[in-house]
Amino acid sequence: MKFSIDWLKEFVPVPLKVLELSHRLTMQGLEVEHIEGEGEKAVFTLGITPNRGDCLSLLGLAREVSALQGKPLVLKPKIPPKGQTPIKNFLKVSIPDRKGCPRYMARVVQGVRIGPSPDWMQKRLASVGLKAINNVVDCTNYVMWELGQPLHAFDYRFLKEGRIVVRPEPRPFKFVTLDGVERACLPSDLFICDGEGPVALAGIMGGANSEVRDDTETVVLEAAYFDPKRIHATSKRLQLTSESSRRFERGVDPNNTANALHRLTALIVETAGGTPSQDWTDIYPKKSVPRKMMLSPGEVKRILGVSLSPKEIKKTLSLLGLNGSIPTFRPDISRAIDLVEEVARLHGYDKIPETLPKIGMNLPIQPREAFAKEITAETLTGLGYTECCHLSFTSPKKTVPFTRSLTPRENHEESGSSWVTLSNPLSEEHTILRPVLISSLLDALAFNQHRQRKDIRFFELKKIFCEGKEPLHLGMAATGEEWPQQWGLKPKKIDLFSIKGALSQLARALRLDGLGFEQESFDFLVPTASCSVLFQGEKIGWMGLIDSAVLKSWEIEGDVFAAEIDWEPLSLGSESVALRYKPLSKYPFIERDIALVVDNSLTVQKTEQSIWAMDNGWIKKVQLFDLFKGENLPRDKKSLAFNIRYASFERTLTNEEVNEAHQRLITHLEREIGAILRK
Amino acid sequence: MNKEELLAKIESLRTEANGALAALDSLVSLQEFKVRFLGKKGLLTDILKSLSLLGPEERPIVGEAANRAKTEIESRLESLRKNLDQKERSRLQSQKQVDVSLPGLKLPRGFRHPLSLVEKEIESIFVNMGFSVFEGPDIESDYYNFEALNFPADHPAREMQDTFYIGPRTMDQGQRTQEKVHGPWSMVHGPLLLRTHTSPVQIRTMEKQKPPIYMICPGAVYRHDDDVTHSPMFHQVEGLMVDRHLTFGDLKGVLTLFCQTIFGKKLKTRFRPSFFPFVEPGAEVDISCVLCAGKGCRVCGGDGWLEILGAGMVHPAVLEQVKIDPKKFTGFAFGMGVERIAMLKYGIDDIRLFYQSDMRFLEQF
Incomplete structure (x- = not known):
């Protein structure tokens, strides 16, 4: 809402300097957003909150400015x-x-001469951002700005049968408003009709069929009060907001209608000539009257924490015309608490002393997963992964490559039916809510690669939206080198085991026994380097090398290793772990290295299981420290080297005992998995 | 052997030892010398063994001479050993010489997101004051997001927060059909939408818990808006305190304490009237500009104040909605944007930086 100081002065004396007025308005809840010009000519722009429709007029602002003085x-x-x-x-x-x-007033003015409105009026309208059109229309806008009552002028020629009927149309209806746009109206919309049909969308905008033109001679002036909810519903649905609808939907004063009509009539006669009708129509069967409302000083003290005397409270409220009853220009005041706010506002929020509440001791609680969340984020950042925060929106195009093989349904075409779609998205890129995190992580990798970053590692721990749930997922993606290029350290490319290692470390940090990894193919992963991730036997996600075809659509170069898991089972699992200490051994251990040549197809996991299987309780640790193929080994073989630690909790083992046990292990492995000891 | 012979022998041994000492140049030769002269079968020991052949008057004289010679040799030997030791250490050290200006080992390290850091800080301040932390769903019902929070239906107050609705795409924004989409999401409470604030969590908490309630609810919120200062998704922390005897003065006290904790003791706060349907009296909280300390600059738009929080006393209609008697209990609520606080704290001027994952940005935190 804009106003100029000189216009305001027609309603209330303003002895204050511009900056002082601005400060006091802001501190009284009428935020001054902008000031243009100086002195008399200064134009204020106010941010009027939706509850204060009364302040969308000079009259209402004058009440506030008067009260602050x-x-x-x-x-x-x-x-x-x-x-x-x-x-x-x-x-x-x-x-x-x-x-x-509830109220409709109309008056006719005959013999008007349509032309430009006078200079002074055009200047004022321009200063508050209103476009001059012609003298009659400008007068309606001018008076609306002054008194807050939206007004309309019809060309009498186009009102068939000389009738005005305020009613809805029984059927959906296309109506052309005076901005020339055809609007799809519904039976819930209210119209001003003539003898035949609609001539205006009530309270929002006139119709093109009845607007004032250059040759208009007789005008019908309308001043009415419409139901704010009806106006709002129609205006919102049609996405059609006007200065008129803005005021009606916030509530205008039904008892100011006559004042506005008279002011308008006088102003039109002054600027466009003509003769008004002798009397006017005023249909107002159920008059709104001010409601009685009391406010006890105790309530003021209870809410604000300051003691004000009954006299002070009464005086403060009377400044706004609130004298034991609520005038109809303040529809926002409906209960005692609204009056408390008025008291606080005029008394000044800054005069209420700051206090700290006296509360009983209590133990603040946090969401159950808060702790695990923090461990996850700290562990992964410690391992070189940077935390991301992406928007929850994405597009089907970016989602389809990942959800196809993740959707349990047979019919891939239907994979989109579990997505959450927005009915009013901002753009085609943002039409659904993310059912996976990986697409955003690839966006992030691409964004950085396109800015000359090569070594990138990201994680995101965020909600996904799927089938009525919002579970937390953990997504990870990495590409490039394991560590920055440096002296004294050989370069190493990030591979599947970088991600696997990080996940395993995370499990460790969450006090979990570990995660399972089982070879499985997914459409978007290279089949020879892809697996599912398991926790306590349940599949919770996937890990692998992203297929180059997928990377191509993101314009990402190089290998990208990624994983995405349902994180909540980890969090729940972590919560249920009761950490128990294991006694420390008093006795030294003995280590033996063993290099085995086995079939290429035999997994390390199976080999290790076989080592543990012959355990007589002495094997405490099995650590793979070398893996190689080729050289003088047959093509279908590989060499695995393990470090095995023997110890007992009862006594010190002798070298001979361990040698014997180790020999038995070798024999066992030769028999069980066909391993050949590599000399 | 008599006394004179022995004394002469000691003297010659001393001279010989001194001569040999001068020639020693390693710890190994030093050890050999020690065995030869001072060892159990060494030359000096030999002499001492012959003492028994002397008479009782002569014995102390010769003994003393022998001991003197022994002490002298030992002390020279010791100083020589120290000398050689020192030389040997220097030799080893010189092999280990490094250029300390060489860079240290660079292990990769990741970075926490600035929004996580700020949210954590906000949370810990309130938790330390006794507030619990609750969370709620991003997809909410009209009831929790608006109706229960005293947003009247068909009132422009709802447009303060442009809303994303869940449902099939429709050309006409007014016509929303939501028959199929939501699966388990409950439709009991009106149309589904993306929450425009985390205030619904207030309602969900008050439905389950009776006062006293001291809580905050952090989380993502969504508004139909996209430019340099607005993102369609951002993060909020809302707070709620409901108890007997809470006043507007308490609201001011708690929020000033919070602002001064996160931005510094010297900071000033300013409370001015504003409107949020679920609170009354409502307030907007400004802080003195963190950049110019209130003098006026580009960031604060020249008036020295920055909007940082919305707040107010919980509206009695909201308490009634969750069956808390507004005559017995009062409370206050407040809400802040995490991005806004992070932008002020770190001097970030474009909100989109938070969501782009630009490493050049993230690695600064």
Whole structure:
């Protein structure tokens, strides 16, 4: 809402300097967003909160400005201008929809001369951002700005049968508003109709069929009060907001209608000539009256924490015209708490002393997964993964490559049916909520690669949206070198085992026994380097090398290793772990290295299982420290070298005992897995 | 052997030892010398063994001479050993000489997201004050996001927060059908939407728990908005305190304490009237500009104040909605944008930086 100081002064004396007025308005809840110009000509832009429809007028602002100077506003009532012909000779008004239109006033002015409005009016309208159109329309806007009452002028020629009927259309209906746009209207919308049909979308915008033109001679002036909810619903649905609808939906004063009509009539006669009708129509069967409302000083103290005397409270409220009853220009005040706010506002929030509450001791609780979340984030950052935060939105295009093989359904075409779609997305890129994190992580990798970053490691621990749930997922993606290029350390490329290692370390940090990894193919992963991730036997996600075809659509170069798991089972598992200490051994251990040549197809996991299987309780640790193929080994063989630690909790083992046990192990492995000891 | 012979022998041994000592140049030769002269079968021991052949008057004289010679040799030997030791250490050390200006080992390390850091800080301040932390779903119902929070239906207050709705794409924004989409998401409470604030968690908490309630709820929120200062998704921390005897003065006290903890003791706060349907009296909280300390600059738009929080006393209609008697209990609620605080704290000027995962940005935190 814009206003200029000189215009405001027509309603209330303003002795304050511009900056002082600005500060006091802001501190009274009418935030000054912007000031243009200086002194009398200064134009203020106010951010009016939606509850204060009354402040969308100079009249309402004058009340506030008067109150902040310690005086209630005094107004002279408008005297209706005199006229000639009785209104009934022109117009017959009926209101079948009484709920939608509690009050309707109309007056006719004959013999107007349409032309530009006077300079002073055009300047004022321009200063507050209103476009000058012609003298009659400008007058309606001018008075609306002054008094907050939206007004409309019809060309009498186009009102068929000289009738005005306020009613909805029984069927959906296309109506062309005066901005030339065709609007799809519904039976819930309220219209001003003539003898045939709609001529205006009530309270929002006039119709193109009845607007004032250059050759208009007789105008019908409308001042009405419409149901705010109806106006809002229609305006919102049609996405059609006007200065008129803005005021009606916030609530105008139904008892200010006559004042506005008289002011408008006088102003039109002054600027466009013509003769008003002798009288006017005013259909107002159920008059709104000020409601009684009391506020006890105890309530003020209870809410604000400051003691104000009954006299102070009464005086403060009277500054706004709140004298034991609530005037109809303040529809926002509906219960005692609203009056408490008015007291606080005028008393000044800054005058209420700061205190700290006295509360009983209590133990704050945190979400159950908060601890595991923190461990996860700290562990992964410690391992070189940077935390991401992406928008929850994505597109089907970016999602399809991943959800196809993750959706348990047979029919891939239907994989999208579990997605959460937005009915009003901002763009084609943001039409659904993420059912996976990996697509965002690839976005992030691409973004950085395109800015000359090569070594990148990201993780994200965030909600995904799928089938009515919002589970937390952990996504990881990495590409490039394991560590920065440096002296004294050989370069190493990130591979599948970088991710696997990080996941395993994470499990360790969460006090979990570990994760399972089982060879499995997914459409978006290279089949020879892809697996599912398991926790306590349940599949919780996947890990692998992203297929180059997928990377191509992201324009990512090089190998990208990634994983995405349902994180909540880890969190739950971690919570249930009761950490118990294991006694320390008093006795030394003995280590033996063993190099085995086995079939290429035999997994390390199986080999290790076989080593543990012959355990007589002495094997405490099995550590793979070398793996190689080729050289003088047969093509289908590989060499695995393990370090094996023997110890007993009862006594010190002798070299001979361990040698014997180790020999038995070798024999066992030769027999069980066909291993050949490599000399 | 008599006394004179022995004394002469000691003297010649001393001279010989001194001569040999001068020629020693390693710890090995030093050890050999020690065995030859001072060892159990060494030359000096031989002499001492012959003492028994002397008479009782002569014995102390010769003994003393022998001991003197022994002490002298030993002390020379010791100083020589130290000398050689020192030389040997220097030799070894010179082999280990390094250029300390060489870079240290660079193991990869990741970075926490600035929003996580700020959210953690906000949370810990409130938890230390006795607030619990609760979370809620991002996909909410109209009831929890608006209706229960005293947003009247068909009132422009709802448009303060442009809303994303869940459901099939529709050309006409007014016509939303939601028959199929949501599966288990409950439709009991009106149309589904992306929460526009984390305030629904207040309602969910108050439905389950009776006062006293001291809580905050952090989380992602969504608004139909996208430019340099607005993101369609951002993060909020909302707070709620409901108890007997809580006042607007307490609201001011708690929020000033919070602002001063996160931005510094010298900071000033300013409370001015504003409107949020679920609170009354409502307030907007400004802090003195963190950049210019209130003098006026580009960041604060020249007036020295920055908007940082929305707040207010919980509206009695909200308490009634969750069956808490507003005559017995009062409370206050507040909400802040995590991005906003992070931007002020770190001087970030574009909100989109938070979601792009640009390593050049993230590695600064």
